Amino acid sequence: MNKSFWSLLKTIRLPTTPSVPVRTHFTYHPDKSPKEVTCTTNNATEKMNMFQAINNAMDLALKQDPKALLFGEDVGFGGVFRCSVNLRDKYGKDRVFNTPLCEQGIAGFAIGVATVGATAIAEIQFADYIFPAFDQIVNEAAKYRYRSGGIYNCGSLTFRVPCGAVGHGALYHSQSPEAYFAHTPGLKVVVPRGPIKAKGLLLACIADPNPCIVFEPKTLYRAAVEEVPTGNYVSELSKAEVLRKGKDLTIIAWGTQVHVVLEVADIAKKELQLDCEVIDLVSILPWDQETVYNSVKKTGRVIVAHEAPLTQGFGAELAASIQEKCFLHLEAPVKRVTGWDTPFPHVFEPFYLPDKYRCLAAVKELVNY
Numbered sequence: 001m002n003k004s005f006w007s008l009l010k011t012i013r014l015p016t017t018p019s020v021p022v023r024t025h026f027t028y029h030p031d032k033s034p035k036e037v038t039c040t041t042n043n044a045t046e047k048m049n050m051f052q053a054i055n056n057a058m059d060l061a062l063k064q065d066p067k068a069l070l071f072g073e074d075v076g077f078g079g080v081f082r083c084s085v086n087l088r089d090k091y092g093k094d095r096v097f098n099t100p101l102c103e104q105g106i107a108g109f110a111i112g113v114a115t116v117g118a119t120a121i122a123e124i125q126f127a128d129y130i131f132p133a134f135d136q137i138v139n140e141a142a143k144y145r146y147r148s149g150g151i152y153n154c155g156s157l158t159f160r161v162p163c164g165a166v167g168h169g170a171l172y173h174s175q176s177p178e179a180y181f182a183h184t185p186g187l188k189v190v191v192p193r194g195p196i197k198a199k200g201l202l203l204a205c206i207a208d209p210n211p212c213i214v215f216e217p218k219t220l221y222r223a224a225v226e227e228v229p230t231g232n233y234v235s236e237l238s239k240a241e242v243l244r245k246g247k248d249l250t251i252i253a254w255g256t257q258v259h260v261v262l263e264v265a266d267i268a269k270k271e272l273q274l275d276c277e278v279i280d281l282v283s284i285l286p287w288d289q290e291t292v293y294n295s296v297k298k299t300g301r302v303i304v305a306h307e308a309p310l311t312q313g314f315g316a317e318l319a320a321s322i323q324e325k326c327f328l329h330l331e332a333p334v335k336r337v338t339g340w341d342t343p344f345p346h347v348f349e350p351f352y353l354p355d356k357y358r359c360l361a362a363v364k365e366l367v368n369y
Helices: 003-011 050-064 087-091 103-115 131-147 178-182 195-207 257-272 289-299 314-329 356-367
Strands: 045-049 068-072 096-098 119-123 157-163 188-190 212-217 225-229 241-244 249-253 276-280 283-285 302-309 335-339
Touching (some): 045 050, 050 068, 050 087, 050 119, 050 195, 087 096, 103 119, 103 131, 103 157, 131 178, 157 195, 178 188, 178 314, 188 195, 195 212, 195 225, 241 289, 249 289, 257 302, 257 356, 276 289, 289 302, 289 314, 302 314, 302 356, 314 335, 335 356
Parallel strands (some): 068 096, 068 119, 119 157, 188 212, 249 302, 302 335
Antiparallel strands (some): 045 225, 188 283
């Protein structure tokens, strides 16, 4: 190639990787009232990010319950997100251990040990990998109690599942599959928004007599930092939380998306003089109908925002239920702001995510309906 070609090439402005991580599509809003959390041991707090809070929860569970087992792919050395770091050294390789790279086997083993009396805490390394275990979770774990007429069950079973967009995960490391499991009677499904909630929900799931799935937004593992109570406490599994009260419009979200819509509520107040009520749904199965319906009946307008694709996302269940129970109170159709009906992209992730601009456009659409 001649010099003129290289001179021309230097003048072409090629796309580059942005210097700011893509995950800055949200601004983290920490919980500010850990004093409202009542611990059974002490009310001291410590600054923790979300993976440290989860580690602290599992440390307490293993310490208090000698029958508790923690396992999954690479869990022995701390896991890819370091959530179980140092726990094998503390509790031994018989209680904290690696499994083969086989999600169906992890779930089947978890069901087996839970059935015979152990407390199973199983990690699926990424939510995208949970599908080989789907049959075990949906057809075995969720139905054990029912098919035996209540004689036996595998209720002491919790799956920890890192989920959602992280900025560079693409189609095999960014999915949010909560809606698949929300269709399954016998399971409980929750999604935390930060460290305090992650610890409380995980400990509640471990103590709950039903098989539970905790979908942990992995972009929050390090981005989310709060003053977390160091003692033992639980968060109610079936209860949504009103994070901001308002009278003009209800916005419902869970996980990372909660922080997106909190920012949207700030912008709507400042630029549009609208008071948006923000609800963290927290629990996908069962979900808190009372809190949602009361809010919608007050505001008359509702947006549901989630990262998962639009079609058959859990927002569809919320929209249908709200229409059925609150129809005469609605001033506009229920609006969903979600991921698109495509595989999760890589370089186009910023266009896929339901960011504050898309959510704010939905707010304007509803108030002008």
